[in-house]
Amino acid sequence: MFAHRNNDDGPVVILGLGRFGRSLATELTNSGVEVLCVDSDASLVQELSTSFDHIVQGDVSNPEVLWQLGVEEASRVIIAIGSHVEASVLAASAVIAMGVPDVWAKAYKESHATLLQQIGVHHIVRPEVDMGKRVARLIRNHVEDYLEFTHGFAVAAATPPARLLGKTVGEVNAKRPGLEIIAVQRGDGNFRNARDTDTLESGDLIIIAGPPTRVERETERD
């Protein structure tokens, strides 16, 4: 099953096939990544058996089951179990004890996230909470899209505020060191890298990068 064992892009083990686990498994499979899916629900496993090459029914909270499946050989495991906190933390505990180097887990609520962190899980995702924060960002900042990186850098797609219209990208960037318009989208076209000579027009969309507070201030409407 683990044909690519020694390859960095080896199989990814996904424990739990709720909406999050399925979305993840589908996306990885579509892009050619080998996936081993495990869920305790036999009828769900049966239903999804044609969608995924490697799908197994088993109690993922039982370390014995995980050993039998060879999970300790995986380099990446995602615990995608939904609201069943006990099963999630038992699975996480077993996978961490196996020494898997890259473990992700979905957390249901804050106390669950804390527990997963204490167990030693490397990456914790909270779909509902994270998405709530993200939508708040888009709504508050009137931006089309926004990503804040972990260490003080953000990128936002927004319509240029009126005060920037008629100015060139070169002028705007020169006046704002540290803040940079990196791409422009015009009409129905795609984004392309910004050129210093591009004059900003109403109807454009720009991607602007820099420190989060400055990106926010610069994309504020006027």
Add this chain to the structure above:
Amino acid sequence: MFAHRNNDDGPVVILGLGRFGRSLATELTNSGVEVLCVDSDASLVQELSTSFDHIVQGDVSNPEVLWQLGVEEASRVIIAIGSHVEASVLAASAVIAMGVPDVWAKAYKESHATLLQQIGVHHIVRPEVDMGKRVARLIRNHVEDYLEFTHGFAVAAATPPARLLGKTVGEVNAKRPGLEIIAVQRGDGNFRNARDTDTLESGDLIIIAGPPTRVERETERD
């Protein structure tokens, strides 16, 4: 209640206070945006009454209730109802009929998303599915963070692949028109804008921007 009625940053109405709705409401409140929260669960509303200034118990799937609350005056409404598809689409239908110009809704599954789209909801979010896709992206591409904008542009934070080490940002950018290293993070520092003279070292983190397929190829490990 709608003190900022004529302001672009006027109150945001949130219908449904599950994990997604609460996260959104908290984030908006913390950043000074006025929020009106409505949920049908009286005990939940009671419990959260100290957390939010404007929180009301009411059946959000009933258009009468929405009219009484003055929802038609809002410029932005988010239908954050969880898995209760009927309540969600009834609320969406009422809010769209009221002519609210910016309506967001959370979808539980694909068929729900389609229905919301047909009703005319402007922005649809699927936390579990969207987060599954996002994590797949991070896992597959070995990147720390990744955002794909709607129109052919992506930004990724990644460790520079070995083939780029020892080269300067200027050299790398010049050889790859359309693809650009925009920021560098060194040691424990923050990201800062990349300078042409920065030499890429192992241990750095870079932010690279450009067309999605090229960003993916460039951040591939070697």
